[in-house]
Amino acid sequence: MNSPADVWAMVLKLMEADMTATTINTWFDDAKAVSLDAKQFVLYTPSNFKRDIILSRYLPAIQKALHELFSADLDVLVLGEGELERFTAANQPPADDNFLPGTEDYTFERFVVGSSNKMAYAAARAVAEKPAHSYNPLFIYGESGLGKTHLLYAIAHTIHRTHPEFRVVYIKGDAFTNDLIQAIREGRNPEFRNKYRSADVFLMDDVQFIAGRESSQEEMFHTFNTLYEAGRQIVFTADRPPKEMLRLDDRLRTRFEWGLPVDIQPPDYETRVAIIKNKAIRRGINLPEPVLQYIADNITSNVRQIEGTVNKILAFQELMGESVDVDTVIRTVRDMCKDKAEFLPSPDVIIEEVAKFYNLDTDAIRGQGRTKDTALARQIAMYQIRRMTNLSLKEIGKEFEGRDHTTVMHSIDRVEKLMKTNPEIAEIIKDINANINAHYDN
The missing domain is CATH 1.10.1750.10 (DnaA protein, C-terminal DNA-binding domain)
Structure with a gap:
């Protein structure tokens, strides 16, 4: 994986074609790369004078080099004396290893927005910024692998950061049922109910799995009513809209449709390209334009499969030191499709x-x-x-x-x-x- 420092070294190398060694040594000798993400490259120099010169004279050259590396336009932020500490403090996530561990990367900033998901993204963001003010409940539906869970985690992390006093509960539909069964067996019904009905924000992934389960639906009905009447935010995801859940109780179906049902469709070409670029930039790796196009043309239906393909390609470059060319990508994509076609569960x-x-x-x-x-x-x-x-x-x-x-x-x-x-x-x-x-x- 290329670090921000590695990327900065490549940027300097590319700028050598348009600048003298004296110019680079004079203005960039003590500049250091601070961070890199899909939208922004951050540079630091301890001199405010140098910062101002870099911004006024050399910013376009840096942006041009970054575009050559990543086939994407990145903002460049140059920090000067005293600004690095403030930037680091402002961008430091709250230390809470116990809050949905392993999901830290699922943020709104890392969700690639396109025509196929912009409505769901906008609604999720609105809910995260003002819980229970609108779109309650929010019901996001679509096929597997399109980003529903990403949005659910993004809501959770945003609310946890801005309202640390809120109790945010995330649960999958089948886990809710299993938790209920265990509570009944152990006589912990009051504890089970308090766990979910005391939430300030209740997030359920794959709610379709409670349909047809009498006890789970009964508990969900009362949990929903308790939370809704108390003005708490509720968000569900599912692989289909409520009206297509034939085994779902009518009283739950009606409640699920009270707020805003919004769907996510498979990503269009432009969104697929953006997802691939985003993934590569986060890993600090350059993918040539023909490679981007080939992946986007051939992996079309599932964000997870797109990301899996990119991960495999990047692994070639990181572990084997091989340059990524179209032939490498063709072999990788064919292997991915072959694996999918030959997938046989036991x-x-x-x-x-x-x-x-x-x-x-x-x-x-x-x-x-x-x-x-x-x-x-x-x-x-x-x-x-x-x-x-x-x-x-x-x-x-x-x-x-x-x-x-x-x-x-x-x-x-x-x-x-x-x-x-x-x-x-x-x-x-x-x-x-x-x-x-x-x-x-x-």
Whole structure:
């Protein structure tokens, strides 16, 4: 990874083509790079006189060199005597290792805005700046990997920074259900309710996973009412709008639509290019224009996949010392697409996710239990394995204590018929698919 200092050394090298060595030594000998991000390069010189000369005479040359390195226009901030300390203090994040650890990079500043997500971004920012003043609840929906979770974390970090006294609660839909089950088993219902209903800001990711779960929906209904009536901010994300959650209680669906439902679409070409540039600049690495274009043209639907491709390319350069050219990118993108096409979840993962959805043990699904839920879960697991893997009917039967292939065939036929006649079953399978695929997200 190239540090700001490494980037500054490259900038000086590029400026040598237009300046004498004496000029560079005179005005830049004690200049140091302070920071670099997707929007700004910060330089420091201990002399205010030199700072003023750099700003008046050499700023365009620095910006030109940065553009050559990153194929992007960056602002340049030059600090003088006494300004470095103030800049460092103003840009130092609050020390709180316990607040959503590992999510520090998910900020509004690092979210690339384009036509496909600008409405969701603007609404999320408005909520973060003035919690519970408008758009309550805010409901952000869209396919996996488009930035919904990024916005949720950005809201959380912004509010935590500006209102440290606020209690911000983040939870995923399936974790909410698991937490409730554990609380019921251990007799901690009051503790569970206080945990969520005392929040100043309540953020739930993938709320679609509580649909169809009676106890979870009941708790969510009362949690929502308590928070909303107390004037607390509520934000949900989901892979579909509330009206398409067929197993969701009507009273919850209505409440989810009280505020502002807003969607995120797959990024357009310009946004994809901006995402790639942003990622490269943060790593201090130059990607040639043809490389940017090739990635943007071929990785089109998912921000995670775009970032995964860029990470792989940058790893080549950082670890192997290889220059990034179009041939390298073509090989990388082809490998990414090949990996995606050949992705096959294991039967164990599929059975595990079906079991979790129905709150059953995997042994119960594999075994001989004949309760209604167990039998249906087993049939759905067989259907999913047949659809998502290359296993034969006989091989699938072996995963379920050696059942005959005709039993497997009957199970698959029954699930296919149920999906045509019962929309809720089709939605259940969609939810299980999402959980299975989550095991393999970048």
